[in-house]
Amino acid sequence: MGPQNKKIPVAVLGATGAVGQRFVQLLAAHPWFSISALAASQRNQGKKYGEACGWHLNGSMPDVVCDMLIAPVEPGLDARIVFSALPADVARSVEPAFAAAGYIVCSNSSAFRLDADVPVIIPEVNADHVSLFKRQHEERGWQGLLVTSPNCTTSGIAIPLKPLDVALGLKKVMAVSMQAVSGAGYPGLSYLDIQDNVIPFINGEEEKMERESRALLGKVVGKKRVDADFAFSAQANRVPVSEGHTICLSLELEQKATAVEVVDLLKDFRGPLHSPALPSMPLFPIQVRDEVDRPQPRKDRAAGDGMQISVGRVRSCPVLDIRMVSVVHNTLRGAASGAILNAELLVAEGYVS
Amino acid sequence: MGPQNKKIPVAVLGATGAVGQRFVQLLAAHPWFSISALAASQRNQGKKYGEACGWHLNGSMPDVVCDMLIAPVEPGLDARIVFSALPADVARSVEPAFAAAGYIVCSNSSAFRLDADVPVIIPEVNADHVSLFKRQHEERGWQGLLVTSPNCTTSGIAIPLKPLDVALGLKKVMAVSMQAVSGAGYPGLSYLDIQDNVIPFINGEEEKMERESRALLGKVVGKKRVDADFAFSAQANRVPVSEGHTICLSLELEQKATAVEVVDLLKDFRGPLHSPALPSMPLFPIQVRDEVDRPQPRKDRAAGDGMQISVGRVRSCPVLDIRMVSVVHNTLRGAASGAILNAELLVAEGYVS
Amino acid sequence: MGPQNKKIPVAVLGATGAVGQRFVQLLAAHPWFSISALAASQRNQGKKYGEACGWHLNGSMPDVVCDMLIAPVEPGLDARIVFSALPADVARSVEPAFAAAGYIVCSNSSAFRLDADVPVIIPEVNADHVSLFKRQHEERGWQGLLVTSPNCTTSGIAIPLKPLDVALGLKKVMAVSMQAVSGAGYPGLSYLDIQDNVIPFINGEEEKMERESRALLGKVVGKKRVDADFAFSAQANRVPVSEGHTICLSLELEQKATAVEVVDLLKDFRGPLHSPALPSMPLFPIQVRDEVDRPQPRKDRAAGDGMQISVGRVRSCPVLDIRMVSVVHNTLRGAASGAILNAELLVAEGYVS
Amino acid sequence: MGPQNKKIPVAVLGATGAVGQRFVQLLAAHPWFSISALAASQRNQGKKYGEACGWHLNGSMPDVVCDMLIAPVEPGLDARIVFSALPADVARSVEPAFAAAGYIVCSNSSAFRLDADVPVIIPEVNADHVSLFKRQHEERGWQGLLVTSPNCTTSGIAIPLKPLDVALGLKKVMAVSMQAVSGAGYPGLSYLDIQDNVIPFINGEEEKMERESRALLGKVVGKKRVDADFAFSAQANRVPVSEGHTICLSLELEQKATAVEVVDLLKDFRGPLHSPALPSMPLFPIQVRDEVDRPQPRKDRAAGDGMQISVGRVRSCPVLDIRMVSVVHNTLRGAASGAILNAELLVAEGYVS
DSSP states (O other): OTTTSSOEEEEEETTTSHHHHHHHHHHTTOSSEEEEEEEOOGGGTTSBHHHHOOOOSSSOOOHHHHTOBEEOSSSOOSOSEEEEOOOHHHHHHHHHHHHHTTOEEEEOSSTTTTOTTSOBOOHHHHGGGGGHHHHHHHHHOOSSEEEEOOOHHHHHHHHHHHHHHHHHOEEEEEEEEEEOGGGGOSSOSBHHHHTTOOBOOOTTHHHHHHHHHHHHTSEEETTEEEOOOOEEEEEEEEOSOSSOEEEEEEEEESSOOOHHHHHHHHHHOOOOOOSSOOTTOOSSSEEEOOSTTOOOHHHHTTHHHHTSEEEEEEEEOSSSSEEEEEEEOTTIIIIIHHHHHHHHHHHHTTOOO | OTTTSSOEEEEEETTTSHHHHHHHHHHTTOSSEEEEEEEOOGGGTTSBHHHHOOOOSSSOOOHHHHTOBEEOSSSOOSOSEEEEOOOHHHHHHHHHHHHHTTOEEEEOSSTTTTOTTSOBOOHHHHGGGGGHHHHHHHHHOOSSEEEEOOOHHHHHHHHHHHHHHHHHOEEEEEEEEEEOGGGGOSSOSBHHHHTTOOBOOOTTHHHHHHHHHHHHTSEEETTEEEOOOOEEEEEEEEOSOSSOEEEEEEEEESSOOOHHHHHHHHHHOOOOOOSSOOTTOOSSSEEEOOSTTOOOHHHHTTHHHHTSEEEEEEEEOSSSSEEEEEEEOTTIIIIIHHHHHHHHHHHHTTOOO | OTTTSSOEEEEEESTTSHHHHHHHHHHTTOSSEEEEEEEOOGGGTTSBHHHHOOOOSSSOOOHHHHTOBEEOSSSOOSOSEEEEOOOHHHHHHHHHHHHHTTOEEEEOSSTTTTOTTSOBOOHHHHGGGGGHHHHHHHHHOOSSEEEEOOOHHHHHHHHHHHHHHHHHOEEEEEEEEEEOGGGGOSSOSBHHHHTTOOBOOOTTHHHHHHHHHHHHTSEEETTEEEOOOOEEEEEEEEOSOSSOEEEEEEEEESSOOOHHHHHHHHHHOOOOOOSSOOTTOOSSSEEEOOSTTOOOHHHHTTHHHHTSEEEEEEEEOSSSSEEEEEEEOTTIIIIIHHHHHHHHHHHHTTOOO | OTTTSSOEEEEEETTTSHHHHHHHHHHTTOSSEEEEEEEOOGGGTTSBHHHHOOOOSSSOOOHHHHTOBEEOSSSOOSOSEEEEOOOHHHHHHHHHHHHHTTOEEEEOSSTTTTOTTSOBOOHHHHGGGGGHHHHHHHHHOOSSEEEEOOOHHHHHHHHHHHHHHHHHOEEEEEEEEEEOGGGGOSSOSBHHHHTTOOBOOOTTHHHHHHHHHHHHTSEEETTEEEOOOOEEEEEEEEOSOSSOEEEEEEEEESSOOOHHHHHHHHHHOOOOOOSSOOTTOOSSSEEEOOSTTOOOHHHHTTHHHHTSEEEEEEEEOSSSSEEEEEEEOTTIIIIIHHHHHHHHHHHHTTOOO
């Protein structure tokens, strides 16, 4: 098994897209996993990855994948885990097929994210939601399983909310996001639309932020996920930033607390411990910045290899109780690295035999 | 007097700076005013404006000012009205000297903005605050007078709040701003600091937004300005946009209303009527955009020659009552044009003899 | 006829695209022309323009076109002149059909731009190339005619070269362009590709710059266009600028001249005179900037309503003879306004009966 | 000595500025050097580096320097090598004082860069210019020595020119640069000046590119540096890019060669070999990109840890012989890393005892 001895073979579904390339970049250097297959849409099948795929990320494509032949997006791949970067409509038919065929499917897609028997997981927030796999197995009859990771913005909200909810209880959350362009995939937004501009709307995003945050902070009771019940108002904006979502948060708490107490809760927050440690999990999921003008997406998005949420400007709020700003790396913590961390959790918890 | 026959001579204090250049650009083409003097700091005095001043705005400096000699920033200028684009610390000593000497001082500076006897005015919002001039005259003994215009962001908040406050009553306001770089003057922010970035802090801005909004929506009772008493939480962010502040607003109202009713109130809002009309006052101070993704600063900042506030995405809020997005042109409505509109109001109301 | 009495009805082909919208914006306010039809691809036919077309330009769509129904791109439109903003492959079949049916076709497409009997014209440079219409009529048998305008970058090169070629004779030209993103149409480049970046390649652009410049500066001898024979090396780059192409030029001349003499030639350059004047033709096609750091695309692209080429930094060259920098507004002079100016020329010269 | 056993103590002069911070970032992790002192201007002296210095680079300041006290910029520092990131006017008096006092001064400043006895060195290009130290010692009487590294743009020109000059002989060079904003230091350019813009002028840059390129490709004959004598025309532009200068080059060669032959010369180029290898010297100083649209600054600047020059689009030129595009990381190869590589060369060559 991965951490112990030889590497676990993994595949990437949708390997030529924006998130797919991030998966490839990260997995090519992963200590537990090795890329055994790359799958993409029909028109690229049979081509070499290096030829089919215009590399959008900085630098060059990892050498190890250049000559891999692109496989069809269907079971039969030589892999134990598949990472899905498929669009939601394709994921809807493909991901169940893989799970049925016995693969561990770690999906970044929204297709099944809020289904009753499909956990949406951030290990530091709700690793215990793996208990839903039992219901998933019973109801779907799959040999494998399907786990999802949340929307990129939600990651930057749910992680800092978690320790505050546990210690103080959340009643109301107002979130205004300033989201990076890479959150829309590639090619995503036209330069002409977003340069020198703010677009105060992202289709479906506010609903995802509200629903997924409540799911992540919810409980599994018996076989049922019971979502948290705080009120949530999300306002999503697109800004001319390449990577890193910034979120202004204002919170009302059950139990009042000072900004200093809130900072201490954020700083002390830890994820679940495994031995060996999960390679993609930072020691502290939250980095609290003391400077008056941080966090900033360009300066802070790469904290903890893009896995730490940076939080700052924790202060009281004249309307609710506490205000703060968080920054999340949307294509790492909020997408590819988040799904890989979920895979690591499943390995550590014994789901990958 | 201006509107009737010949033009009123006006001067610009701090004429070489960012807001000063906007004043020059606008006044060079003004139907009521003509530039008779340009004043700037000592090191530029006696030089021609065209030589002392690197023109930061697009296009070229107006021909009519190129050869004007720069005067000292002190009374003695051949002008009836002076527009002040001075930094707050300089304004503190200079503006009273001009007012004492009989000039009408229309200031864009924050130096006296919240003094008890110095009105901060947006004509469409609180033209009646001119009644404070009586107290100003009594207490200061000035022959002239001093009027101020609000902070650039406040303009984008107070105008849409006004009709809602009148009709429905404001209880709470949450405002998260995404502010253009030009709001920091010239040279302002380094490209290296703000490109590909969001800076979630602007020194003193949140306090200004909170206090000035309450002042503008307040009442003058006898000789005293009584500020409005709604709770206000402001979170100010700098984004890589050249001009146009975008503000996400969430409101709690005394009297509940639907989004449709709120839109109607915004659309019907009108400023005070004078004859002839004030040249810089748009027929409708608020433009409501119906598109799902508007207003946007690049596309909407120039509405009504930069004097209209664009509002959109009016919808209910799960935490408070109503959410909306507004865009204000920060160097026109929020700075130079705003101060010029105040001067026009004073002319129309007979303060400029 | 247009300038004398009532407006000439004109249509736009490809009216929903980036250049098409520019045509609509400009023609809606044109003194000689009035929009009588808007044509676009099949999927938009029969819809209202205001519904089919997401308005990409700043501000709002002109009211007058909002309710016009989109027509098919085929002869039968109620118009005398058609402006074509079609992609080259569509233009290849459609434009001849319109010309055959008697329309005056003013094309911004590259489809026929270098055909032997289709003039590519900038009125200030080679208005006399209209003599090719005779050959066009003889060979094609069209009742109407087809005129093209050059590639957007070429406009910023051919105009400043013209007076130098006439007075001094061009031997060699080196041009390195830094081109705005809008030159690639809409949606054009992904923000993720061009932000914080330079792309040193634009497909086909260097060849167009070289060939079209020689065509524009060539002569029509009898029925044949004889291209100019100077050597031309073009290097095209895309830079993160919204509008306005900047071009660094270095020239070798037959007859040596000082930088001062070159500046005088540029400043004195005039286009052909007609009475009444062509509405889109600036009095001086070239604006020479004296500042050491001009022209700049953001500050100078709008000179002369986007129709003036701004030139600066004229100085000697250690390798060839003279260096200079030019800026051209690529979607106005280099696209829509350029084609409209051609139409005005044809009206003035009596081709539009 | 450094490579053999314990680390060599080094100091940074001008440690709080833009290049100074790059020195600190790189030296904090250097295998041969350890930071023993940080010096900066008077107003910061005695403060902790972590307090005096707003960290402009991404991420956080290295822990090891946070508590170091800032020293005065004068001899007496506990260090063997000093890296100078001083402005030219300060460097003019300070650097000789350090060299006189026995320090090895590796300067990034232009103050002495073209003095007859001060070598400007890129190890891969002209390591043999160290022979000028003999003359420097004789004429100046310094116990230490002073070596300079070239202007950031020159690095991106001289390295690809070197193998071509050796094999084919250079006659003429035309260079048009598109330079990143970080080349102007911090705070450098205002966002308002450079966003959505190109500035076709950088003060003094074109002269530096021309003169330093000839110096680097020149020979030392006896005690005299004889500069190369090719003609050089440089046109420098500032573009909205954070880091990475892009340069369009066109060359005339003594001996004609095909693009393929030129590519082979570039690919095979190697720097001088030492044992152990210099830590900052890439195995191949030039990376040739085959893609039609590379190199690009954002994607290629980090090649070889920012020390490789990326070259592409090698093709023939209709005016001269060969055209190509190069990209250099201006604050690494072109500034801090370049000076550190010079220090490594001096260690390897025995100048640092």
